[in-house]
Amino acid sequence: MAGSTFGNQFKITTWGESHGKAVGVVIDGCPAGLALTESDIQYYLNLRKPGQSRYTTPRKEEDAVEIMSGIFEGRTTGTPISLIVYNKNARSSDYSDIALTHIIPSGWEIYNERMTTDPEKANSADSNNSYSYRDIRDDRVLTYFNLKRGQYKTFTVRLQATYAGTFVLPAIQCEAMYDAGAQARTQAGKAIVER
Numbered sequence: 001m002a003g004s005t006f007g008n009q010f011k012i013t014t015w016g017e018s019h020g021k022a023v024g025v026v027i028d029g030c031p032a033g034l035a036l037t038e039s040d041i042q043y044y045l046n047l048r049k050p051g052q053s054r055y056t057t058p059r060k061e062e063d064a065v066e067i068m069s070g071i072f073e074g075r076t077t078g079t080p081i082s083l084i085v086y087n088k089n090a091r092s093s094d095y096s097d098i099a100l101t102h103i104i105p106s107g108w109e110i111y112n113e114r115m116t117t118d119p120e121k122a123n124s125a126d127s128n129n130s131y132s133y134r135d136i137r138d139d140r141v142l143t144y145f146n147l148k149r150g151q152y153k154t155f156t157v158r159l160q161a162t163y164a165g166t167f168v169l170p171a172i173q174c175e176a177m178y179d180a181g182a183q184a185r186t187q188a189g190k191a192i193v194e195r
Contacts, residue, residue: 007029009029010027010028010029010030011026011027011029012028013026013028016087020087021087022084022085022086022087023085023087024068024082024083024084024085025082026081026082026083027070027081027083028080030076030078030081031076031078032075032076032077032078033075033076033078034075035074035075036067036071036074036075036081037067037071037074038065038066038067041067041083042064042065045064045065045085046063048063063085064085064086065084065085066084066085066086067081067082067083068082068083069081069082070082094146094148094149095146095147095176095179096146096176096178097144097146097177097178098144098145098146098147098175098176098177099142099143099144099174099175099176099177100143100144100145100155100172100173100174101140101141101142101172101173101174102140102141102142102143102157102172103139103140103170104139104141104159105167105169105170106139107161107163107165107167108160108161108167109159109160109162110136110138110141110157110158110159111157111158111159111160112136114136129154130145130153131143131144131145131153131155132144132145132146163193164193164195165192165193166190166191166192166193167191167192167193168189169188169189169190169191170188171185171186171187171188172185173185173186
């Protein structure tokens with residue numbers, strides 16, 4: 001993991017996770033005397049509330065921000081600003097029957113591990129990152145797995161570029177097949193292949 005603190009003179013540190021009690025941020029380096037209230041921040045949180053688009057979660061989330069420190073009477077004090085959002089709909093149970101979808105653009109070949117090694121052996125090499133089933137097609141890789149509470153998994157898809165160029169890498173999507181409230185999606189990316 002790359003870390004959760006960003007910046008040098010103006011530092012932002014995020015903390016918490018969606019299945020914990022809360023998420024938050026500490027902002028250090030903000031000068032004193034700037035006008036800032038919870039409603040200023042709440043406006044931007046409301047833009048990502050459920051139902052705003054197909055990319056937001058269908059769960060009911062209030063996302064009410066509270067300023068814990070660094071603000072007095074609507075103005076920054078020059079000390080670190082601490083913000084917190086309590087997770088009122090935190091899910092602490094296991095997830096089962098999760099489908100992870102990697103769509104691969106043309107110009108890439110997917111390395112099919114089933115063609116070169118025993119898939120059972122390849123999948124059991126690291127039991128923490130094992131999957132139930134992997135479907136490798138011409139243009140996508142579908143990985144099916146279960147996830148226990150507090151567990152994380154990392155899956156690798158090996159690709160080989162077939163020609164040079166700039167490629168848009170579609171978003172990676174993950175969803176529980178039988179629970180519409182459990183889903184996530186990355187942003188699309190870009191890859192440049194040179195000879």
